[in-house]
Amino acid sequence: MERIPVGALDLQKPLGGVSRLPGQETPTVCHALHDPAFFRFLTQIDAQLAAEARERRCPECAGPLHVADFPRKPRGCPASVRAEYSSRLSFTCGRCDARTTPASVRFLGRRVYVAVMLMLASPPASSAAGALAGLMAVPVLTVRRWRRWWQEDFQRTAFWQSVRERFAPPVPAEGLPQTLLARFQGPTGHERLIRLLRFISPLSTASMIK
Ligand SMILES: [Zn+2]
DSSP states (O other): OOOOOTTOOOTTSSSSSOOOOTTOSSOOOOGGGGOHHHHHHHHHHHHHHHHHHHHHOOTTTOOOEEEOOEEOOOBSSOGGGTTTTSEEOOEEETTTOOEEOOOOSSOOTTOSBOHHHHHHTOOTTOHHHHHHHHHTTOOHHHHHHHHHIIIIIHHHSHHHHHHGGGSSSOOOGGGTTHHHHTTOOOSSHHHHHHHHHHHHGGGGSHHHHO
């Protein structure tokens, strides 16, 4: 992964790595989106979150949890990782049959695009984001929907209501998700994005996205 010095990111654009080449109108696409290793690392984090959930056993009856993954049709990830992004890790209880779906840094709720794309391609009023969406063949209406999700739905989630007070000064709503990303430190752009994805991973469970 390319190392990006702290503070070198232009947060008005999608996460680091987006840069303009001389004489080019279209920014080069963020390295993270083309780096299978980055996507695999997110898979490992999800596997770890799932292992922890399984160790805690069934929240209803403490019974053993069995693998019962949901199929997903991922878009926005490199072809080489599509197979591993084709299922959302989940369990059912061997005793009471209740379902337990662990948090995820890869999927937000039932959305088909991976969470990282949702994050990168939906900054408000950013031409770089528009170009990015074009390059990744994401429909403009989809990008608009994501923007609306950050501006409206996200702020009403139980998750955001429960954590927003931790930030001082408050995170400006109109700049989401970049204004939130700006609050996370890390040695590289990827690392900062991963910290943010970990932080918002409770959103991937039904109870927190309501
Ligand atoms: Zn149970």
